[in-house]
Amino acid sequence: xxxxxxxxxxxxxxxxxxxxxxxxxxxxxxxxxxxxxxxxxxxxxxxxxxxxxxxxxxxxxxxxxxxxxxxxxxxxxxxxxxxxxxxxxxxxxxxxxxxxxxxxxxxxxxxxxxxxxxxxxxxxxxxxxxxxxxxxxxxxxxxxxxxxxxxxxxxxxxxxxxxxxxxxxxxxxxxxxxxxxxxxxxxxxxx
Numbered sequence: 785x786x787x788x789x790x791x792x793x794x795x796x797x798x799x800x801x802x803x804x805x806x807x808x809x810x811x812x813x814x815x816x817x818x819x820x821x822x823x824x825x826x827x828x829x830x831x832x833x834x835x836x837x838x839x840x841x842x843x844x845x846x847x848x849x850x851x852x853x854x855x856x857x858x859x860x861x862x863x864x865x866x867x868x869x870x871x872x873x874x875x876x877x878x879x880x881x882x883x884x885x886x887x888x889x890x891x892x893x894x895x896x897x898x899x900x901x902x903x904x905x906x907x908x909x910x911x912x913x914x915x916x917x918x919x920x921x922x923x924x925x926x927x928x929x930x931x932x933x934x935x936x937x938x939x940x941x942x943x944x945x946x947x948x949x950x951x952x953x954x955x956x957x958x959x960x961x962x963x964x965x966x967x968x969x970x971x972x973x974x975x
Contacts, residue, residue, distance in 0.1 A: 845965035847872040852893035854884040854910065855930070856902040860953075864897060864930065867957045868964065881905035885913060888922045895967045897960070900931035900942065907931065911946035926967035930955060 794813035800806065851873050855861040858879070865875045876891050878884035880902065888896070896914065900907035907929055917923030927949075929942035934952035942950040949963045 843871040843961070846961060846968055848874065849895060849964065849968040850874045850876065850891065850893045851964060852876045852878060852884060852887055852891065852896045852925075854878045854881070854896070854898040854902075854907070856880060856899065860899065864955075864960065867960060868897075870957075871961055873964070881907075881910040881913065884910055888914060888917075888925065892922055893925060895964050896925050896927040897930050897964065898927060898947075900929055900933050900938070907947075908941060908945040911942075915946040928960070928963045928967065930960070 794811060796812075797810045799808045799810070846868065851868050853861055853864045853868070853875055854877075855864065856879055861877050861879065865877055868875050876887050876893060878887050881904070884896075884898065887893070898907045898910055911927060911929075914925060914927070915923055927947045929945075929947040929950045930953065931938065931942070931950070932953045939950040948967055951960055951963055
């Protein structure tokens with residue numbers, strides 16, 4: 785439990801009045817765990833990684849990129865939108881696979897960022913539908929899977945479905961921005 789809480793940037797405390805009198809556990813989690821810039825008091829306590837600042841070069845690389853963000857959770861969708869817009873990306877949002885397919889064809893994004901776990905159709909289904917499109921319709925749009933599913937098997941499934949990158953939630957802004965920037969550069973190179 786402690787590791788899980790710390791992975792999300794939180795803390796956990798236990799208190800008991802004595803033997804056989806029960807215990808109270810207090811879990812504190814931050815409202816958001818995505819930080820655009822490093823602030824010393826907000827550094828994640830995750831032992832495997834440290835918060836990395838977003839470099840000006842990386843910010844410049846996504847400026848003007850059109851990014852389609854797909855997530856059924858409004859808060860998660862708006863958080864990713866805010867992070868990308870802070871770097872001057874043009875962000876289009878969709879709450880479902882059906883809406884994402886419409887936006888893909890009409891808005892022609894440079895990069896797609898999609899959650900995997902969505903009701904009705906998931907992110908894997910979205911990528912299979914995208915990859916079935918012709919290049920002119922957006923079938924080769926570079927894509928990032930943004931998901932709480934973080935096992936090796938999940939990464940392999942994401943790549944097999946057609947995603948180029950897999951980013952585990954909770955995501956650090958610098959990591960997401962770097963992935964979007966790298967895919968945006970690939971798209972510009974292919975044109």
